[in-house]
Amino acid sequence: MNYLTVNQISQSEAFKEAKAYLKELWYAIVEGHFAMSLRYKMYKYQLLHLQACAPKDWQLGWNGIYFTLTKDIKHHARITMTLKPNGSIQSYFS
DSSP states (O other): OOOOOHHHHHTSHHHHHHHHHHHHHHHHHHTTSOOOOSSHHHHHHHHHHHHHHSOTTOEEEEOSSOEEEEEEOTTSOEEEEEEOTTSOEEEEEO
């Protein structure tokens, strides 16, 4: 098996695409182009739309404060990218 280093994973195109998606989402929120609805039905459809637009093989999650993108890498671990309210993105490898 060929294992990838953390640097190889973090410099991959998929990782860069996911990071760009989170940045684009953050800018849309900050500039007022996007806000999660308080009405449940609308909120559900908004979240489903965002999940459908997420980069391929990444799962988008939202806990009310943070957006996260998660991806399982075969023979490796799981990458979780968290978008903080201040726009910073933290990556966790587990």
